[in-house]
Amino acid sequence: MEKRTRPSQPVTTTQTSFEVFELIKERDGLTLSELDAELDLAKSTLHRHLATLEDLGYLVRDDDTYRVGLWFLDLGFSAMRQNELYQVGKDLAENLAEQTEHTVWLSAEQNGLAVHIHKAVGGNPFQNFANVGKRRLLHPLAGGKAILAFLPEERVRSIVDRHGLPARTENTITDEAELFEMIERTRERGYSVQFGEAIVGLNGVGAPIRLEGEVVGAIAIAGAANRIPRAKIHDELAEQVLAIANEIEVNLRYS
Template sequence: MTQSDAGPRTPVKTAERTLELVEFLKAADGATLSEATDAVDLPKSSVHNYLKTLVHHGYVVENDGTYEVGLRFLDLGAYARTRVPLYPVAEPELETVAEETGELANLLVEQDGRGTFIYRKKGENAVKIDSYNGQQILLHTTAIGKALLANLPEDRVEAILDRYGLPQKTENTITDREELFAELDRIRSEGFSYDDEERISGLNCVATPILQGDDVVGAISVTGPTSRMSQSRIDDEIKQQLRNAKNIIELNLSHA
């Protein structure tokens, strides 16, 4: 387990409180001072000072007494994405996949034991779901996350599961460790993973990993409604489109 998994030996309380407040504002989609105070174990005056400091630096904005996450974080996120070598290589290929399938094409990387969508491209018929670039997910709940897990070292997978567990998102989510490892074995053998309404009811997904040498650096997928993502369509059409994208991305990475 890396130090980031274990947490800092001497956490800085002010930094933890600041991050806790920002995470709460995100989860609550904005909050008043009173609501923020109720959410953290601090006096109201201290919460006010934290929020005003964040407002001063542009990380939080205040609208009619409601504090919201500011666009300054978008600057940081966009910069962080440019630091991922996979992103510029994969972006044009995912645009092609989205155009060809008409569905939602995705690029996910793993960091700190969770998956982060660093690019999502909507095709003409893509469903509108509550998702966005930068969104983080638990890896076991999706095809694209399982494609990553299947190609990580086993001790790394064990550490991720020890930290985050296997919480249930829908009735189809895998919540048993033995079942998950059996699924990961199948994914490694076939090269594709599937999500049968495991994170969001009504959505199916198929994914494949992106490898650089022996290391998994990300995964790509196509997501669509169950009515359009039949197994026959996945087998006859979508898997080949993902194979094509994977081949080009991996070749370009090897020569980058």
């Protein structure tokens, strides 16, 4: 379970509205009775939050089910237009996907989680449930590991304190000492790897993207384990992902 830290003086009505919205988003829609069972709110209070979010266009009601409104499409596109990493990296990610014929993820870190800001699909896509905009734990992902490895140790420990190290598969790192061993290995070779740690049968390799010495994101190649086995990752794909990461860094520096 994610450990949440809260501001010292949160605006509780705003916080509650976002908790309602986040739950609806995570579940792909919920009815009033389902929300009432999940949230520790008076039904009248819950109804007021729902009515406000619906009136503003952030939620829509389909029969008895509340869902995320299309207004968020505009917000999402606005966020991408304003994100320099996305603007600089998306075409290079597409090039890498075309070269390797595998799926390429461009990701940033926000609030201790990986946020996928672009997905480039190669000729041999691996079907999974991740989408652009999806927030995911850092430690099971190739891109997430690359980010963790080049963050300051104090920041890594704060992320672990907040989100923990929950398992996604039997291969996921769940021990803090093991995490820091992975970080050391990743720093030494310059790229990260994951073998079935996020999804069984999915391997990946990632490289950090840095600007002025600070990690701002990562680019990663992911694919079915039979198409990108360990040897291919270390002998071929690692060099390609490092080269693209370096190109993105240069473009960020001079953009």
